[in-house]
Amino acid sequence: MSDVATADAVITGLGSAVRGLDGPLRLLGALPDGHRTAADPVGRLTGRGLRYKDRATKLAMVAAQDALRAAGLVDESGGLTVPGESVGVSASTNYGNTDTVCETVRTIAESTYLGTSPMMLPATSSNVVASWVAITHGLRGANVTLCNGPTSGLDAVNWARLLVVSGRAERMLVVGVEPDNPAVRHVTGVAEGRADGVPDLFDGAVALVVESGASAAARGVRALAVLGPYARRGRHAQAVAEVRRRRPGPVGLWCVPEHPEGVRAPAAGLGAGVGSAVPVHDLAALYGPSSGALGVLQCAAGVAWLSGRPDEMVLASAGTGDAGGDDASAALLLAGAGGAV
Template sequence: MSAATTAQAVITGLGTAVRGLDGPGGLLGPLPAGHRSAADPVSRLTGRGLRYKDRATKLAMTAARDALDAAGLLDGAGELTVPGESVGVVASTNYGNCDTVCETVQTIAESTYLGTSPMMLPATSSNVVASWVAITHGLRGANLTLCNGPASGLDAVNWARLLVAARRVERVLVVGVEPDNAAVRHVTETPEPDGTDDTDAVPELFDGAVALVVESLASAEARGVRALAALGPYARRGDHAGAVAKVRALRPGPVGLWCVPEHPAGVRAPAPALGASAGSAPVHDLSALYGPSSGALGVLQCATAAVWLADHDDMVLVSAGTGDAGGDDAGAALLLTAPEALAVAGSAA
């Protein structure tokens, strides 16, 4: 097996926890009308210890379990089938435990620290989502939380690739999650729903989680698990167009689908960045379909790319963060391909 094949990072499992979304296969289309009244995915969680967990953590746990199961890492009883130290966790969320933090601050302001709950205080840490996912499944590898703005989700996927390439772990569970609640709407200055039927009056924020398993192609082959997508070039730049241009320079070729940033108005990669052979790539705006997704967007995009590549042999370009054009701190871009295509490229190299 070539070094290129051994180092190649692939996606082997997907999981979702979004109202109205019946598994990852639905990511290529819009949510059904009235999806907010559909069954809450958190209701699939059972057992003790859920009372003191915030909504973001419960959503992440739901999606994480499905991704691990889809990747063949759980047995029929839900137990891990590989050593716990071989699996790491990278979570991306900008507002995950905002409700817990706001509630705790208010309690301290009104009753001093004596009014706080010892059960709730640990949940004010920004790494609570990644920690509980790891504890739940006994994942003892590297554990990271990213909360660095719109590009956070794509950064998380790239960190997973780096951890695998550095042999810190054999595989990484990546989770992107954002809740829609009063605290998040307060800090993002998004108005609360007023109970009317005018759905255009109040924007719907993304309320859910998506998870994916990243591991080396060699690891997937050794376990006999099918790779869903391969991670190609990644770039992070001060402007969105620069990030897109960099990955396209590293990997030219036709782009079959482009998952655009959260604020795509006026943000388009220049024609040379896409390349003449790419043609006009269809745009898939997940934020328009699911609501502003913040730190979950990049992971949501990569899961969508994996679904697309199940039936296509071209590339998917995903990009998040508008950089200077939209007031974000950076823009990031990543190319994903069918694993078979990169295997051929690696052999040719």
């Protein structure tokens, strides 16, 4: 059994903003039929200034609010319970404000820059999601945005861990978000209204709070999972092999990359016993292509799976690397709060 207080980084809060999903602990199952007609989580936002925020930012704000509250970092009124400079933001999104950028380009083409709005131009920056989340909650710590292709979500989780371990931030809010809108469909080439059984693009956000074990213990909050080793390599097998080398032991669940055909996790030591198969969880197949949100989705699903399994491990992997034509693959291990770190 491990002493969580000595862990480099632990997860202490989760939040989600996905139609038809009533919380991040539901990420182990498929979305219910008709989820696209369920209440839009963005409807939970109130106050001024929402008109000029894109959908990705609004989704991220909802998920972030839930994660901060679950971790005990905000009270019922939404006020921070810790100094703002102690909390940073690490966001992952590849298509977040594509709609704003495309609309701005179209406006300039038709009316020159004179037709643009001073309220909208700042929203064309790729870091707009992380910035608005930080501004909304007064989070004045390190602020980074990852737009790094398929591995982006796991990269964002790892950067949060690095910032915590290095002392740059006591705790980090990680957000993975991707919107489904005409601009994103145009860029990705995904048609609307695809065949039955083929999921639409993912439209939502997931957030988690990462902090040191010592910080969690000092605040008296429960660690939901421990962040294990991370690796990013040119090949999927190499990334997985590296994290397994650094943290051996049986893995109870494998979260696979999008389009995992031809991608195999090294079998040695992966299962609970000799020759046993590892359960596979394909979030992209359940919720649709998730791009930069996938790695954060995987970590949240891994935390849900580890609930009640304190001595187990989850392997999250994103990007197929050379096997599937991606430029890289990333792998990260999550351990239950009662397991070795």
